[in-house]
Amino acid sequence: MSEAERAGFWGFLRPDGRAGARNHLLVVPTVVCASVVCERIAAVVPNAVALPHQAGCGQLGPDMHTTHETLAAYCEHPNVGAVLVVALGCEQVIGQRLLERARQAGKPAEMLSIQSEGGTLRTIARGTHLAAQFASRLAAEPRSWCDVSHLVLSLKCGGSDYTSGLASNPVLGRVADRLVALGGSTVLGEVAEIMGAEHLLAARASRPEAAAQLIRIVDRVEAEAMALGLDIRGTQPSPGNIRGGLTTIEEKSLGATHKGGERSALEDVVPYAGRIERPGLTVMDTPGLDVESVTGMVGGGAQVVVFTTGLGTPTGNPVAPVIKITANARTARLMSDNLDLDVSGVVDDSETLDAAADRLFAQVLDVASGTLTAAEVLGHREFAIYRRNPTI
Amino acid sequence: MKPVLVISERDNVATALVGLEPGRLIAGAGWRVTTVEPVPPGHKVAIRSIASGEPVVKYGSPIGTATADILPGSHVHTHNVSSTRGRGDLAGLHPIGSAPGARLAEPPDDKVVLDAVVNASLDRAGDRHE
Numbered sequence: 049m050s051e052a053e054r055a056g057f058w059g060f061l062r063p064d065g066r067a068g069a070r071n072h073l074l075v076v077p078t079v080v081c082a083s084v085v086c087e088r089i090a091a092v093v094p095n096a097v098a099l100p101h102q103a104g105c106g107q108l109g110p111d112m113h114t115t116h117e118t119l120a121a122y123c124e125h126p127n128v129g130a131v132l133v134v135a136l137g138c139e140q141v142i143g144q145r146l147l148e149r150a151r152q153a154g155k156p157a158e159m160l161s162i163q164s165e166g167g168t169l170r171t172i173a174r175g176t177h178l179a180a181q182f183a184s185r186l187a188a189e190p191r192s193w194c195d196v197s198h199l200v201l202s203l204k205c206g207g208s209d210y211t212s213g214l215a216s217n218p219v220l221g222r223v224a225d226r227l228v229a230l231g232g233s234t235v236l237g238e239v240a241e242i243m244g245a246e247h248l249l250a251a252r253a254s255r256p257e258a259a260a261q262l263i264r265i266v267d268r269v270e271a272e273a274m275a276l277g278l279d280i281r282g283t284q285p286s287p288g289n290i291r292g293g294l295t296t297i298e299e300k301s302l303g304a305t306h307k308g309g310e311r312s313a314l315e316d317v318v319p320y321a322g323r324i325e326r327p328g329l330t331v332m333d334t335p336g337l338d339v340e341s342v343t344g345m346v347g348g349g350a351q352v353v354v355f356t357t358g359l360g361t362p363t364g365n366p367v368a369p370v371i372k373i374t375a376n377a378r379t380a381r382l383m384s385d386n387l388d389l390d391v392s393g394v395v396d397d398s399e400t401l402d403a404a405a406d407r408l409f410a411q412v413l414d415v416a417s418g419t420l421t422a423a424e425v426l427g428h429r430e431f432a433i434y435r436r437n438p439t440i
Numbered sequence: 441m442k443p444v445l446v447i448s449e450r451d452n453v454a455t456a457l458v459g460l461e462p463g464r465l466i467a468g469a470g471w472r473v474t475t476v477e478p479v480p481p482g483h484k485v486a487i488r489s490i491a492s493g494e495p496v497v498k499y500g501s502p503i504g505t506a507t508a509d510i511l512p513g514s515h516v517h518t519h520n521v522s523s524t525r526g527r528g529d530l531a532g533l534h535p536i537g538s539a540p541g542a543r544l545a546e547p548p549d550d551k552v553v554l555d556a557v558v559n560a561s562l563d564r565a566g567d568r569h570e
Contacts, residue, residue: 209482210455210481210482210483211482213499214445214447214455243525244501244503244525245501247501248501270525290517290518292482293455293456293480293481293482293483293484293517295484295496295503295504295516295517295518295521295523296503296504296521296522296523296525297523297525298501298502298503298504298523298524298525299498299499299503299504302498302499302501302503303499395441395457396441397441397442
């Protein structure tokens with residue numbers, strides 16, 4: 049049996065053709081004003097996750113669009129089995145549209161508005177009833193065997209040190225190449241951390257348009273830093289990166305882009321939280337901030353995130369499992385609570401890159417099939433929508 | 441564990457995998473230097489002379505420009521290397537797209553970067569000088 053015939057995971061096949069690694073009930077506020085109500089509903093229903101956020105009103109055109117599309121992308125997400133939208137009633141994000149997007153993706157979905165229900169307590173009471181009904185339905189749904197080509201893997205690094213570029217990112221890169229060779233998809237974000245390595249990714253583009261789009265978004269991020277008259281070195285690399293031995297953004301980027309593999313062609317460049325539609329490697333236009341970046345890539349359809357770290361970091365996501373991997377032996381000891389895989393053997397020569405990649409690939413499929421990650425066990429569900437402009 | 445790692449043969453710096461004391465002899469394929477100052481683990485040490493204004497090269501690509509003459513065996517970090525990207529504080533000096541190696545105009549040396557870690561694991565010469 050070839051690897052392609054064997055590789056797969058136990059997932060939830062969705063009416064839109066995608067496959068989920070989880071079967072969450074998503075309780076989504078249209079606006080910050082509905083966030084607490086959503087958290088309280090989700091707190092009492094098993095397998096329900098809230099999507100508390102700070103946006104949804106007082107936002108200008110492009111930011112409003114990003115907020116709406118990000119929330120809609122989560123309503124459609126393959127790791128989500130059912131959706132409860134909670135609106136306030138007077139905000140900019142239109143709850144009805146989120147409800148429609150969830151239903152169009154084939155998900156059972158309902159909506160409540162706090163102003164129509166008559167306040168916090170009545171909305172929580174009715175919302176909890178609806179959520180409990182959804183949850184018992186979801187609990188009865190079985191997983192089925194899904195070909196690995198359904199998988200969209202988000203490639204992320206954060207709290208990087210010298211071990212990231214030397215070991216954990218190349219291990220992830222090998223897994224990324226293997227997944228793409230089997231027909232799957234990978235997504236790389238954090239445009240600021242491509243700066244200095246864009247020539248290498250652009251040279252791997254399957255289409256000239258993808259190369260040109262990549263260069264355009266890197267130029268835009270650089271121009272934004274330049275326009276402020278600031279030195280990007282204040283934040284890139286971060287103070288922790290610099291203590292860890294990373295000197296410049298170019299050095300950080302060259303190490304970071306190893307996550308995207310060595311062989312996978314760059315197939316596409318998509319906007320923040322935009323749907324990843326082409327098999328192969330996609331670059332998403334996200335900021336470098338970990339939570340905003342993971343939020344966007346999961347919105348694009350990634351069912352699983354692999355997050356490499358040198359210094360250690362707890363970041364999770366409400367709907368997608370985040371697998372943490374480090375090649376820093378000290379971090380592996382100190383932050384074992386937060387970490388799923390230790391590949392420090394690659395640095396001290398006790399494990400080869402290929403052997404570490406085999407372990408990671410197996411773990412990705414296990415997690416896609418339901419194994420919980422450290423971030424899930426600890427309840428890390430960070431969520432933050434990228435915004436560029438002031439609140440008005 | 442080897443004391444240092446050189447990723448590409450084009451590199452003029454090595455990464456210390458352990459803390460290096462001054463006076464330590466380290467060597468690899470085609471280079472051999474004695475450290476002249478402490479280098480913390482994870483930080484870089486020059487394996488060739490790098491004149492002020494020359495590119496500092498790691499992963500086979502420029503990671504910045506030397507801001508002082510750097511002697512072989514010296515610690516290489518923010519005190520003697522400057523990024524050329526996103527430098528709004530130096531607007532005009534490094535126009536966008538002008539960074540060395542930043543564009544398609546420079547043919548990418550895939551082999552160097554793609555084989556980074558393969559090369560790294562081959563670059564074991566340092567061990568023999570322990």
